[in-house]
Amino acid sequence: MNIRPRRLRRTQAIRDMVSETRLSPSMLVYPVFVREGKNIAEDIPAMPGQKRWSPDTLPRVLEQAARAGIGGVLLFGVPEHKDPEGSGAWAEDGIAQQAMHVAKKEFPDLTVIGDVCLCEYTSHGHCGVLKGDTVDNDPTLDILAKTAVSQARAGADIVAPSDMMDGRVGAIRSALDGAGLQDTLIFSYAVKYASAFYGPFREAAGSAPAFGDRRGYQMDPRNVREALREAQLDVDEGADMIMVKPGLPYLDVLRAVKERTCVPVGSYSVSGEYSMIKAASANGWLDEQRVVSEAAICQARAGADILITYFALSLAEWMREGKL
Ligand code: PBG
Numbered sequence: 001m002n003i004r005p006r007r008l009r010r011t012q013a014i015r016d017m018v019s020e021t022r023l024s025p026s027m028l029v030y031p032v033f034v035r036e037g038k039n040i041a042e043d044i045p046a047m048p049g050q051k052r053w054s055p056d057t058l059p060r061v062l063e064q065a066a067r068a069g070i071g072g073v074l075l076f077g078v079p080e081h082k083d084p085e086g087s088g089a090w091a092e093d094g095i096a097q098q099a100m101h102v103a104k105k106e107f108p109d110l111t112v113i114g115d116v117c118l119c120e121y122t123s124h125g126h127c128g129v130l131k132g133d134t135v136d137n138d139p140t141l142d143i144l145a146k147t148a149v150s151q152a153r154a155g156a157d158i159v160a161p162s163d164m165m166d167g168r169v170g171a172i173r174s175a176l177d178g179a180g181l182q183d184t185l186i187f188s189y190a191v192k193y194a195s196a197f198y199g200p201f202r203e204a205a206g207s208a209p210a211f212g213d214r215r216g217y218q219m220d221p222r223n224v225r226e227a228l229r230e231a232q233l234d235v236d237e238g239a240d241m242i243m244v245k246p247g248l249p250y251l252d253v254l255r256a257v258k259e260r261t262c263v264p265v266g267s268y269s270v271s272g273e274y275s276m277i278k279a280a281s282a283n284g285w286l287d288e289q290r291v292v293s294e295a296a297i298c299q300a301r302a303g304a305d306i307l308i309t310y311f312a313l314s315l316a317e318w319m320r321e322g323k324l
Contacts, residue, residue, distance in 0.1 A: 072111030197272030258303030
Protein backbone atom coordinates (compact mmCIF):
# COMPACT_ATOMS: atom_id res chain seq x y z
CA MET A 1 0.00 0.00 0.00
CA ASN A 2 1.44 3.33 -0.99
CA ILE A 3 -1.23 6.00 -0.66
CA ARG A 4 0.30 9.44 -0.83
CA PRO A 5 -1.92 12.50 -1.39
CA ARG A 6 1.28 14.56 -1.63
CA ARG A 7 1.94 13.08 -5.07
CA LEU A 8 -0.88 15.24 -6.45
CA ARG A 9 1.04 18.31 -5.34
CA ARG A 10 4.36 17.46 -7.00
CA THR A 11 4.51 20.09 -9.71
CA GLN A 12 2.66 23.29 -10.48
CA ALA A 13 1.25 21.71 -13.64
CA ILE A 14 -0.20 18.81 -11.66
CA ARG A 15 -1.52 21.12 -8.95
CA ASP A 16 -3.26 23.16 -11.64
CA MET A 17 -4.66 20.05 -13.31
CA VAL A 18 -6.30 18.82 -10.11
CA SER A 19 -7.34 22.20 -8.70
CA GLU A 20 -10.88 22.19 -7.31
CA THR A 21 -11.31 25.95 -7.60
CA ARG A 22 -10.78 27.98 -10.75
CA LEU A 23 -11.25 31.69 -11.05
CA SER A 24 -11.86 33.82 -14.10
CA PRO A 25 -12.19 37.58 -14.70
CA SER A 26 -15.80 37.03 -15.79
CA MET A 27 -16.80 36.19 -12.22
CA LEU A 28 -15.55 39.54 -10.89
CA VAL A 29 -17.67 42.60 -10.16
CA TYR A 30 -16.02 45.94 -9.47
CA PRO A 31 -17.82 48.47 -7.22
CA VAL A 32 -17.41 52.06 -8.43
CA PHE A 33 -18.41 55.32 -6.69
CA VAL A 34 -19.79 58.15 -8.78
CA ARG A 35 -20.24 61.66 -7.44
CA GLU A 36 -21.62 64.86 -8.83
CA GLY A 37 -19.38 67.48 -10.40
CA LYS A 38 -16.97 67.79 -13.29
CA ASN A 39 -13.44 66.63 -13.89
CA ILE A 40 -13.20 64.92 -10.51
CA ALA A 41 -11.30 61.75 -9.60
CA GLU A 42 -11.17 62.09 -5.86
CA ASP A 43 -9.24 59.75 -3.56
CA ILE A 44 -11.15 58.00 -0.79
CA PRO A 45 -8.81 58.21 2.21
CA ALA A 46 -10.11 55.10 4.01
CA MET A 47 -9.88 53.05 0.79
CA PRO A 48 -6.47 53.73 -0.75
CA GLY A 49 -6.54 53.21 -4.51
CA GLN A 50 -10.32 53.76 -4.83
CA LYS A 51 -11.84 57.00 -6.07
CA ARG A 52 -15.06 58.90 -6.47
CA TRP A 53 -15.50 59.71 -10.16
CA SER A 54 -17.64 62.40 -11.72
CA PRO A 55 -19.71 61.32 -14.76
CA ASP A 56 -17.17 62.81 -17.18
CA THR A 57 -14.15 61.02 -15.66
CA LEU A 58 -16.02 57.75 -15.09
CA PRO A 59 -15.12 56.37 -18.55
CA ARG A 60 -11.47 56.19 -17.42
CA VAL A 61 -12.20 53.52 -14.86
CA LEU A 62 -14.90 51.84 -16.97
CA GLU A 63 -12.37 51.43 -19.73
CA GLN A 64 -10.06 49.58 -17.36
CA ALA A 65 -12.95 47.36 -16.31
CA ALA A 66 -13.96 46.66 -19.90
CA ARG A 67 -10.38 45.90 -20.90
CA ALA A 68 -9.92 43.59 -17.90
CA GLY A 69 -12.84 41.49 -19.14
CA ILE A 70 -14.53 41.45 -15.76
CA GLY A 71 -18.15 40.43 -15.28
CA GLY A 72 -19.46 43.89 -14.52
CA VAL A 73 -19.35 47.08 -12.50
CA LEU A 74 -21.55 47.87 -9.52
CA LEU A 75 -22.36 51.58 -9.47
CA PHE A 76 -22.95 53.60 -6.30
CA GLY A 77 -24.19 57.18 -6.55
CA VAL A 78 -22.91 59.80 -4.13
CA PRO A 79 -25.39 62.70 -4.46
CA GLU A 80 -24.90 66.32 -3.48
CA HIS A 81 -28.46 66.82 -2.29
CA LYS A 82 -30.14 64.66 0.37
CA ASP A 83 -33.66 64.73 1.78
CA PRO A 84 -35.75 62.56 4.14
CA GLU A 85 -37.25 60.50 1.27
CA GLY A 86 -34.01 60.07 -0.66
CA SER A 87 -35.58 61.55 -3.78
CA GLY A 88 -32.21 61.68 -5.55
CA ALA A 89 -32.29 57.89 -5.73
CA TRP A 90 -35.00 57.78 -8.36
CA ALA A 91 -34.48 61.15 -10.10
CA GLU A 92 -34.24 60.73 -13.85
CA ASP A 93 -31.06 62.80 -13.85
CA GLY A 94 -29.83 61.46 -10.49
CA ILE A 95 -26.16 60.79 -10.13
CA ALA A 96 -26.47 57.00 -10.49
CA GLN A 97 -28.70 57.42 -13.55
CA GLN A 98 -26.20 59.83 -15.14
CA ALA A 99 -23.46 57.27 -14.55
CA MET A 100 -25.53 54.52 -16.13
CA HIS A 101 -26.20 56.61 -19.23
CA VAL A 102 -22.49 57.27 -19.60
CA ALA A 103 -21.59 53.62 -19.06
CA LYS A 104 -24.10 52.32 -21.59
CA LYS A 105 -23.18 54.92 -24.17
CA GLU A 106 -19.40 54.50 -23.92
CA PHE A 107 -19.17 50.79 -23.10
CA PRO A 108 -22.36 49.11 -24.32
CA ASP A 109 -20.98 45.61 -23.70
CA LEU A 110 -19.98 46.19 -20.10
CA THR A 111 -22.57 44.80 -17.69
CA VAL A 112 -23.85 47.56 -15.43
CA ILE A 113 -25.27 46.76 -12.01
CA GLY A 114 -27.03 49.47 -10.01
CA ASP A 115 -26.99 49.40 -6.23
CA VAL A 116 -30.55 50.12 -5.11
CA CYS A 117 -30.69 51.69 -1.65
CA LEU A 118 -31.68 54.98 -0.09
CA CYS A 119 -28.96 55.48 2.53
CA GLU A 120 -26.71 57.54 0.24
CA TYR A 121 -29.68 59.78 -0.61
CA THR A 122 -31.50 60.27 2.70
CA SER A 123 -30.61 63.15 5.00
CA HIS A 124 -30.78 60.75 7.99
CA GLY A 125 -28.63 58.09 6.31
CA HIS A 126 -31.02 55.18 6.83
CA CYS A 127 -31.87 52.75 4.04
CA GLY A 128 -35.58 53.60 4.03
CA VAL A 129 -38.03 56.33 4.99
CA LEU A 130 -38.62 56.91 8.68
CA LYS A 131 -41.64 56.79 10.93
CA GLY A 132 -40.42 58.35 14.14
CA ASP A 133 -37.01 56.86 14.72
CA THR A 134 -37.51 53.60 12.86
CA VAL A 135 -37.45 52.69 9.20
CA ASP A 136 -40.95 52.20 7.82
CA ASN A 137 -40.75 49.06 5.70
CA ASP A 138 -43.81 49.18 3.47
CA PRO A 139 -43.76 52.80 2.25
CA THR A 140 -40.07 52.24 1.47
CA LEU A 141 -40.91 49.45 -0.99
CA ASP A 142 -42.54 51.82 -3.50
CA ILE A 143 -39.54 54.12 -3.39
CA LEU A 144 -37.10 51.26 -3.91
CA ALA A 145 -39.20 49.97 -6.80
CA LYS A 146 -39.24 53.44 -8.42
CA THR A 147 -35.47 53.62 -7.95
CA ALA A 148 -34.92 50.25 -9.60
CA VAL A 149 -37.13 51.20 -12.56
CA SER A 150 -35.32 54.51 -13.05
CA GLN A 151 -31.94 52.77 -12.96
CA ALA A 152 -33.08 50.15 -15.46
CA ARG A 153 -34.37 52.91 -17.76
CA ALA A 154 -31.02 54.67 -17.44
CA GLY A 155 -29.23 51.54 -18.63
CA ALA A 156 -28.65 49.21 -15.68
CA ASP A 157 -28.70 45.59 -16.85
CA ILE A 158 -29.04 44.37 -13.29
CA VAL A 159 -30.42 46.05 -10.17
CA ALA A 160 -29.02 45.09 -6.78
CA PRO A 161 -31.24 46.02 -3.81
CA SER A 162 -29.06 46.41 -0.71
CA ASP A 163 -31.60 47.97 1.66
CA MET A 164 -32.81 44.79 3.43
CA MET A 165 -36.49 45.77 3.56
CA ASP A 166 -38.87 42.80 3.65
CA GLY A 167 -40.64 42.24 0.35
CA ARG A 168 -38.52 44.54 -1.78
CA VAL A 169 -37.51 41.92 -4.33
CA GLY A 170 -41.16 41.17 -5.12
CA ALA A 171 -42.01 44.87 -5.25
CA ILE A 172 -39.09 45.58 -7.58
CA ARG A 173 -39.88 42.62 -9.83
CA SER A 174 -43.48 43.66 -10.33
CA ALA A 175 -42.54 47.30 -10.91
CA LEU A 176 -39.92 46.32 -13.49
CA ASP A 177 -42.35 43.98 -15.25
CA GLY A 178 -45.07 46.65 -15.13
CA ALA A 179 -42.69 49.09 -16.82
CA GLY A 180 -41.89 46.63 -19.60
CA LEU A 181 -38.47 45.87 -18.15
CA GLN A 182 -38.87 42.10 -17.95
CA ASP A 183 -35.26 41.49 -18.96
CA THR A 184 -33.70 43.48 -16.13
CA LEU A 185 -32.19 41.08 -13.62
CA ILE A 186 -32.33 41.34 -9.84
CA PHE A 187 -29.15 40.57 -7.92
CA SER A 188 -30.38 40.73 -4.37
CA TYR A 189 -28.28 41.46 -1.33
CA ALA A 190 -30.35 38.69 0.26
CA VAL A 191 -28.03 37.97 3.14
CA LYS A 192 -26.58 41.20 4.41
CA TYR A 193 -25.30 41.39 7.95
CA ALA A 194 -25.22 44.45 10.21
CA SER A 195 -21.44 44.66 9.99
CA ALA A 196 -18.75 46.99 11.25
CA PHE A 197 -16.77 46.01 8.12
CA TYR A 198 -18.82 48.57 6.12
CA GLY A 199 -17.07 51.45 7.90
CA PRO A 200 -14.87 52.68 5.03
CA PHE A 201 -17.77 52.45 2.55
CA ARG A 202 -19.86 54.78 4.65
CA GLU A 203 -17.07 57.32 4.44
CA ALA A 204 -16.77 56.76 0.69
CA ALA A 205 -20.50 57.12 0.05
CA GLY A 206 -21.28 59.55 2.87
CA SER A 207 -23.99 57.15 4.06
CA ALA A 208 -23.42 56.64 7.78
CA PRO A 209 -26.73 56.79 9.69
CA ALA A 210 -27.16 60.11 11.51
CA PHE A 211 -28.50 58.27 14.55
CA GLY A 212 -28.85 54.64 15.63
CA ASP A 213 -27.62 51.76 13.48
CA ARG A 214 -28.90 49.30 10.89
CA ARG A 215 -29.50 46.37 13.22
CA GLY A 216 -33.27 46.74 12.87
CA TYR A 217 -33.08 45.66 9.22
CA GLN A 218 -29.68 44.11 8.53
CA MET A 219 -28.91 40.63 9.85
CA ASP A 220 -27.49 39.54 13.18
CA PRO A 221 -23.94 38.11 12.77
CA ARG A 222 -24.84 35.36 15.24
CA ASN A 223 -27.37 33.78 12.87
CA VAL A 224 -27.08 31.46 9.90
CA ARG A 225 -30.50 29.81 9.68
CA GLU A 226 -31.96 33.27 9.31
CA ALA A 227 -29.73 33.68 6.26
CA LEU A 228 -31.32 30.65 4.63
CA ARG A 229 -34.75 32.08 5.25
CA GLU A 230 -33.80 35.47 3.78
CA ALA A 231 -32.22 33.79 0.76
CA GLN A 232 -35.23 31.57 0.13
CA LEU A 233 -37.68 34.47 0.39
CA ASP A 234 -35.72 36.51 -2.14
CA VAL A 235 -35.54 33.58 -4.55
CA ASP A 236 -39.29 33.02 -4.15
CA GLU A 237 -39.92 36.72 -4.84
CA GLY A 238 -37.97 36.53 -8.10
CA ALA A 239 -34.32 37.25 -7.35
CA ASP A 240 -32.20 36.01 -10.27
CA MET A 241 -28.99 36.05 -8.23
CA ILE A 242 -28.32 36.58 -4.55
CA MET A 243 -25.35 37.61 -2.47
CA VAL A 244 -23.86 37.15 0.95
CA LYS A 245 -22.15 40.13 2.52
CA PRO A 246 -19.51 40.61 3.98
CA GLY A 247 -17.30 37.96 2.37
CA LEU A 248 -14.40 36.43 4.24
CA PRO A 249 -15.88 36.43 7.79
CA TYR A 250 -19.09 34.73 6.52
CA LEU A 251 -17.83 31.76 4.50
CA ASP A 252 -19.94 29.30 6.49
CA VAL A 253 -23.03 31.32 5.54
CA LEU A 254 -21.97 31.42 1.89
CA ARG A 255 -21.55 27.65 1.84
CA ALA A 256 -24.93 27.05 3.51
CA VAL A 257 -26.72 29.44 1.13
CA LYS A 258 -25.01 27.87 -1.89
CA GLU A 259 -26.08 24.38 -0.88
CA ARG A 260 -29.69 25.32 -0.21
CA THR A 261 -30.50 27.54 -3.23
CA CYS A 262 -30.33 27.09 -6.99
CA VAL A 263 -29.54 30.63 -8.16
CA PRO A 264 -26.04 32.03 -8.71
CA VAL A 265 -24.52 33.23 -5.44
CA GLY A 266 -22.17 36.18 -5.01
CA SER A 267 -19.81 37.02 -2.18
CA TYR A 268 -19.24 40.72 -1.47
CA SER A 269 -15.79 41.35 -0.08
CA VAL A 270 -16.61 44.67 1.55
CA SER A 271 -14.78 47.92 2.14
CA GLY A 272 -13.42 46.94 5.56
CA GLU A 273 -11.89 43.76 4.13
CA TYR A 274 -10.27 45.87 1.41
CA SER A 275 -8.95 48.52 3.78
CA MET A 276 -7.51 45.97 6.23
CA ILE A 277 -5.49 44.30 3.50
CA LYS A 278 -4.41 47.64 2.06
CA ALA A 279 -3.26 48.96 5.45
CA ALA A 280 -1.37 45.81 6.39
CA SER A 281 0.27 45.60 2.96
CA ALA A 282 1.30 49.25 3.07
CA ASN A 283 3.08 48.49 6.33
CA GLY A 284 4.83 45.49 4.83
CA TRP A 285 2.96 43.13 7.17
CA LEU A 286 1.16 41.22 4.44
CA ASP A 287 1.91 40.41 0.81
CA GLU A 288 -1.02 42.12 -0.91
CA GLN A 289 -1.13 40.02 -4.05
CA ARG A 290 -0.94 36.71 -2.24
CA VAL A 291 -3.47 37.64 0.43
CA VAL A 292 -5.97 39.08 -2.05
CA SER A 293 -5.63 36.03 -4.27
CA GLU A 294 -6.09 33.66 -1.35
CA ALA A 295 -9.15 35.56 -0.13
CA ALA A 296 -10.72 35.33 -3.59
CA ILE A 297 -9.94 31.63 -3.86
CA CYS A 298 -11.42 30.95 -0.44
CA GLN A 299 -14.70 32.67 -1.30
CA ALA A 300 -14.92 30.76 -4.58
CA ARG A 301 -14.13 27.50 -2.78
CA ALA A 302 -16.85 28.24 -0.23
CA GLY A 303 -19.36 28.54 -3.07
CA ALA A 304 -19.21 32.01 -4.62
CA ASP A 305 -20.04 32.05 -8.33
CA ILE A 306 -19.49 35.80 -8.38
CA LEU A 307 -16.96 37.88 -6.42
CA ILE A 308 -17.75 41.52 -5.75
CA THR A 309 -14.47 43.11 -4.75
CA TYR A 310 -12.59 46.42 -4.83
CA PHE A 311 -9.59 44.32 -5.92
CA ALA A 312 -11.40 43.19 -9.11
CA LEU A 313 -9.07 45.02 -11.52
CA SER A 314 -5.93 43.74 -9.79
CA LEU A 315 -7.30 40.20 -9.62
CA ALA A 316 -8.17 40.25 -13.33
CA GLU A 317 -4.67 41.41 -14.17
CA TRP A 318 -3.04 38.72 -12.03
CA MET A 319 -5.25 36.10 -13.68
CA ARG A 320 -4.21 37.33 -17.11
CA GLU A 321 -0.56 37.12 -16.09
CA GLY A 322 -1.12 33.55 -14.92
CA LYS A 323 -0.38 34.42 -11.30
CA LEU A 324 -3.74 33.16 -10.08
C1 PBG B 1 -25.93 50.48 1.00
C2 PBG B 1 -24.70 49.63 0.95
C3 PBG B 1 -23.68 49.51 1.90
C4 PBG B 1 -22.72 48.68 1.33
C5 PBG B 1 -23.19 48.29 0.08
N1 PBG B 1 -24.41 48.88 -0.13
C6 PBG B 1 -23.50 50.16 3.22
C7 PBG B 1 -24.33 49.79 4.35
O1 PBG B 1 -25.23 48.96 4.30
O2 PBG B 1 -24.13 50.45 5.38
C8 PBG B 1 -21.40 48.30 1.95
C9 PBG B 1 -20.32 47.96 0.99
C10 PBG B 1 -18.95 47.94 1.56
O3 PBG B 1 -18.70 48.09 2.76
O4 PBG B 1 -18.04 47.77 0.73
N2 PBG B 1 -26.86 50.11 1.95
